[in-house]
Amino acid sequence: MTTIDLLGTFLKILIVVGISQGVVAYLILVERKIAAWAQDRIGPNRAGLELLDRPGFRRLAPLLRPLIGLGLLHPIADGVKMFVKEDVVPGYVNRPLYLLAPVLAITMATIAFAVVPFGPVGATGANFLGFGDVQFQIAPGIDIGILYVFAIGSLAVYGVILAGYSSNNKYSFLGAMRSSAQLISYELPLGLSILGIILICRSLDLNAIIHWQDRHVWGILVQPLGFLLFLISAFAETNRLPFDLPESEQELVGGFHTEYSALKFGMFFLGEYLHVITASFLITILFLGGWDIPFLTDQAQTGWFWALVKVFALLLKVGLLIILIMWVRWTLPRFRYDQLMDLAWKRMIPLALLNLVATATIVQLVRG
Amino acid sequence: MTIPIEAALAVAIPLLGLGTFLLLPHAHPRAKPRRVHLAGAGLAAVGLAALMLTLARPAEWLIATFFYAFALIALAGGLLTITHRDPVFNALCFALVLLATSALFLLVDAQFLAAGTVIVYAGAIVVTFLFVIMLAQAEGQALYDRMTRAPRLTTLASFLLLATLAYSVALVRGAERPLLKPQEYPSATGEATFAFKPSEIETRLVKASDLAGRAARSGDEPLRQVVRMALAPTASTAPAQLGDPARGLPPPHVASLGGSLYTEHLLTVELAGVLLFVALVGAASIAAPRPPQPLLRDTQTAPTPHLYP
Numbered sequence: 170m171t172t173i174d175l176l177g178t179f180l181k182i183l184i185v186v187g188i189s190q191g192v193v194a195y196l197i198l199v200e201r202k203i204a205a206w207a208q209d210r211i212g213p214n215r216a217g218l219e220l221l222d223r224p225g226f227r228r229l230a231p232l233l234r235p236l237i238g239l240g241l242l243h244p245i246a247d248g249v250k251m252f253v254k255e256d257v258v259p260g261y262v263n264r265p266l267y268l269l270a271p272v273l274a275i276t277m278a279t280i281a282f283a284v285v286p287f288g289p290v291g292a293t294g295a296n297f298l299g300f301g302d303v304q305f306q307i308a309p310g311i312d313i314g315i316l317y318v319f320a321i322g323s324l325a326v327y328g329v330i331l332a333g334y335s336s337n338n339k340y341s342f343l344g345a346m347r348s349s350a351q352l353i354s355y356e357l358p359l360g361l362s363i364l365g366i367i368l369i370c371r372s373l374d375l376n377a378i379i380h381w382q383d384r385h386v387w388g389i390l391v392q393p394l395g396f397l398l399f400l401i402s403a404f405a406e407t408n409r410l411p412f413d414l415p416e417s418e419q420e421l422v423g424g425f426h427t428e429y430s431a432l433k434f435g436m437f438f439l440g441e442y443l444h445v446i447t448a449s450f451l452i453t454i455l456f457l458g459g460w461d462i463p464f465l466t467d468q469a470q471t472g473w474f475w476a477l478v479k480v481f482a483l484l485l486k487v488g489l490l491i492i493l494i495m496w497v498r499w500t501l502p503r504f505r506y507d508q509l510m511d512l513a514w515k516r517m518i519p520l521a522l523l524n525l526v527a528t529a530t531i532v533q534l535v536r537g
Numbered sequence: 538m539t540i541p542i543e544a545a546l547a548v549a550i551p552l553l554g555l556g557t558f559l560l561l562p563h564a565h566p567r568a569k570p571r572r573v574h575l576a577g578a579g580l581a582a583v584g585l586a587a588l589m590l591t592l593a594r595p596a597e598w599l600i601a602t603f604f605y606a607f608a609l610i611a612l613a614g615g616l617l618t619i620t621h622r623d624p625v626f627n628a629l630c631f632a633l634v635l636l637a638t639s640a641l642f643l644l645v646d647a648q649f650l651a652a653g654t655v656i657v658y659a660g661a662i663v664v665t666f667l668f669v670i671m672l673a674q675a676e677g678q679a680l681y682d683r684m685t686r687a688p689r690l691t692t693l694a695s696f697l698l699l700a701t702l703a704y705s706v707a708l709v710r711g712a713e714r715p716l717l718k719p720q721e722y723p724s725a726t727g728e729a730t731f732a733f734k735p736s737e738i739e740t741r742l743v744k745a746s747d748l749a750g751r752a753a754r755s756g757d758e759p760l761r762q763v764v765r766m767a768l769a770p771t772a773s774t775a776p777a778q779l780g781d782p783a784r785g786l787p788p789p790h791v792a793s794l795g796g797s798l799y800t801e802h803l804l805t806v807e808l809a810g811v812l813l814f815v816a817l818v819g820a821a822s823i824a825a826p827r828p829p830q831p832l833l834r835d836t837q838t839a840p841t842p843h844l845y846p
Contacts, residue, residue, distance in 0.1 A: 266625070266629075311648070312648055312649075312791055313648045313652050316649070316652035316656070319652070319656055320639075320651075320652045320656045320659075320660065321655075322660075323659070323660025323664075324659060324660055326660070326664055327632070327667075330664065330667055330671070342671070349664060349668060350668075353661065356660070372792075373791050
């Protein structure tokens with residue numbers, strides 16, 4: 170690996186981490202706006218109003234007023250609040266583990282992005298200032314891309330377990346127990362549901378899977394059951410409603426992060442939203458064709474124009490999926506715990522196995 | 538600098554063993570004094586350094602840095618796994634060892650093994666450990682959770698095992714060099730031109746490499762193909778169209794591993810599958826709820842438990 174490659178990789182890491190964490194702040198705003206829309210109210214539109222009275226900002230008023238009206242200053246206010254609030258560490262916690270848990274949560278959510286392509290990878294012809302082709306992926310050419318994401322995803326449960334255990338609090342503990350059981354249970358249908366599309370595309374590399382869908386059809390058409398199972402498991406893995414039992418407020422105060430405040434709570438929050446982004450990326454790449462627009466894009470197209478079109482197509486699909494995930498929150502009620510476990514073990518895993526066997530049979534018959 | 542491997546091992550293994558023994562939590566309710574721990578850590582470090590002198594250094598500085606970092610993390614984590622007195626920390630350190638090991642797998646390009654180790658061990662098994670430890674510790678830590686049962690015997694047995702393992706690895710590694718450099722292949726007479734006196738295994742390996750070298754130079758194309766397949770690492774024997782570095786495609790690690798597993802090692806895979814299935818059925822039958830049986834035949838002498846308020 171040459172120095173230029175190394176610098177390019179560092180640059181890509183900086184861009185991806187920076188953008189994803191900035192996007193999370195605005196996803197919270199999107200979530201609140203969608204909540205407001207679902208409940209027929211206006212939603213956040215106040216942050217920054219007090220600025221208009223300050224003498225220095227009076228001239229900026231025509232510029233600031235629309236931003237405030239749309240609530241665009243709320244994420245900034247939220248971020249500042251996370252930083253300046255008092256950081257309470259209760260006296261009875263297991264201190265090293267208590268401090269480690271939020272770090273693990275956010276690290277595992279962030280490093281999963283290393284193999285996720287956010288645009289075309291391969292011979293793109295998108296040359297950057299004469300340094301060579303830009304690959305829209307931090308670590309291109311990883312043969313086990315999807316397995317890496319799953320490996321990192323399976324480590325995400327450590328943050329939750331350690332938070333619950335180290336807090337020394339019954340609500341945290343119960344939340345962590347529920348959460349780890351849920352995460353472990355839903356990892357199985359999550360993993361089984363993608364085996365069909367892997368069998369069809371003959372690769373674990375996310376780019377190869379996109380390329381197959383570009384040459385043939387989107388994964389959702391050849392693996393409709395796999396798509397459904399993956400979508401449901403992804404909801405459970407990201408702790409979103411209807412699967413948010415780990416922190417069901419009515420029963421468990423705040424669940425596993427009851428004892429966390431200020432920036433440490435913010436790190437759990439950030440990790441959770443990063444998981445939503447990763448899950449949307451995976452659904453898009455595995456089942457919705459990645460950057461593919463049918464009849465328009467082709468993996469042989471080169472140059473900046475097509476590269477940007479593909480990046481835009483991929484990000485648009487991801488954005489729509491994130492909005493879907495937030496919408497579902499206001500559509501479905503929360504499961505009871507035994508229903509949650511029954512759904513995973515008695516419904517989804519048998520269905521996923523059936524899907525795998527059927528796919529393997531058909532693939533064998535078709536290929537001969 | 539060449540140190541005889543036997544001498545290095547004879548120094549390093551006892552030092553490591555003694556250091557580990559001093560670090561292990563013994564049956565006392567209180568922790569050992571700090572100076573015992575320091576002495577143990579010092580001895581273990583010296584032993585480790587002696588062991589490292591026998592290793593060849595990796596060529597590239599980046600890889601070398603990562604290798605030493607992850608190797609040290611793995612070893613320190615392993616030591617903490619068995620010496621820390623808090624079971625939750627033990628499980629976490631074990632997870633750390635697994636992560637560092639899979640990083641080492643990645644450094645030698647065993648991608649599937651690395652991901653599999655993390656998913657199966659760190660992501661599932663250690664999480665289950667943690668789960669059980671936390672549930673079992675509702676009333677605080679018991680003494681038997683905080684001590685080693687038989688420190689002398691366990692240390693002796695494990696370091697004997699380590700010594701034999703290290704010795705055999707060192708033997709194979711010492712004999713590996715002539716295979717890797719084809720230009721050093723011996724002449725047609727079969728006489729090796731090495732600086733050191735070859736052992737019997739090494740002589741046999743040299744003869745084998747001699748045969749292989751002759752076959753590779755012969756005009757017989759099928760024979761050359763066989764030799765190439767036999768000498769090449771697994772990844773390079775996969776069908777060429779799957780991966781092609783020249784076209785920007787990655788080498789097919791998983792495809793070649795799968796091909797190897799389902800052709801050469803098919804029986805092993807099937808046997809392992811059957812074993813796992815039997816274990817699953819056994820676990821399900823043990824865990825299944827049974828109908829309540831009458832606990833006591835003689836209800837007159839003992840109180841009936843279900844009537845207790």
